[in-house]
Amino acid sequence: MSAPPQTVPAPAPAAAPAAAGGDAPLPVVDQAAVPFFEIETLRAREFIPAAKEALTSLLKEKAEGNVIRPVFNWAGRNSLFPLHWGLACCAIEFAAAFGARWDAERFGVVPRSSPRQCDLLIVNGTVTWKVAHKLITLYEQMPEPKWAIAMGNCATGGGPFRTAYSVVPGVDKLIPVDVYIAGCPPRPENMLDGVLRLEQLIKERRD
Numbered sequence: 383m384s385a386p387p388q389t390v391p392a393p394a395p396a397a398a399p400a401a402a403g404g405d406a407p408l409p410v411v412d413q414a415a416v417p418f419f420e421i422e423t424l425r426a427r428e429f430i431p432a433a434k435e436a437l438t439s440l441l442k443e444k445a446e447g448n449v450i451r452p453v454f455n456w457a458g459r460n461s462l463f464p465l466h467w468g469l470a471c472c473a474i475e476f477a478a479a480f481g482a483r484w485d486a487e488r489f490g491v492v493p494r495s496s497p498r499q500c501d502l503l504i505v506n507g508t509v510t511w512k513v514a515h516k517l518i519t520l521y522e523q524m525p526e527p528k529w530a531i532a533m534g535n536c537a538t539g540g541g542p543f544r545t546a547y548s549v550v551p552g553v554d555k556l557i558p559v560d561v562y563i564a565g566c567p568p569r570p571e572n573m574l575d576g577v578l579r580l581e582q583l584i585k586e587r588r589d
């Protein structure tokens with residue numbers, strides 16, 4: 383007995399070229415789309431070796447100080463994180479500098495509440511010998527690189543209480559200070575000026 387004849391499908395007619403401005407159907411992608419998170423993972427995997435290769439080639443051409451240091455200086459000076467604390471009346475001006483009127487955060491200055499997340503200590507008031515060891519502990523808990531600003535006459539040199547038995551005659555007796563801000567109290571714009579001067583110091587940093 384012979385096999386039944388096979389049915390061969392007729393070839394599909396060739397798609398007509400879309401007329402300009404016509405109603406040609408949009409092309410349909412029948413392949414399953416790659417999930418978004420997989421694309422992101424792939425991109426992250428490719429980024430790290432690509433960045434490593436770019437940095438390696440840069441370092442081969444130039445000394446490290448000429449390539450890496452300006453990048454770190456630029457990032458550091460535009461993202462200063464001062465410790466969120468206050469000592470005396472200058473702390474009110476410190477707080478006001480972060481309000482809507484002066485808006486210190488537009489300079490990338492964002493107070494943080496843990497010294498381990500800070501790179502700037504703004505000493506904003508009278509430093510007594512009783513609080514001195516706490517201040518040193520907070521400073522030492524901050525990671526390197528770090529900076530300190532003495533804000534106001536008290537932090538700079540003891541201010542009106544310089545001769546008092548209980549007052550440290552300048553916070554530079556306890557920690558290294560990078561910028562001094564005069565005033566009793568200095569206004570918020572004085573504090574911002576001190577921060578901008580510190581940014582200039584960071585910009586010129588080469589060590």
Ligand code: SF4
Pocket residue numbers: 470471472473506507508534535536537541542565566567568
């Ligand atoms: S400098 Fe003046 S305003 Fe600032 S903490 Fe000392 S006394 Fe208060």
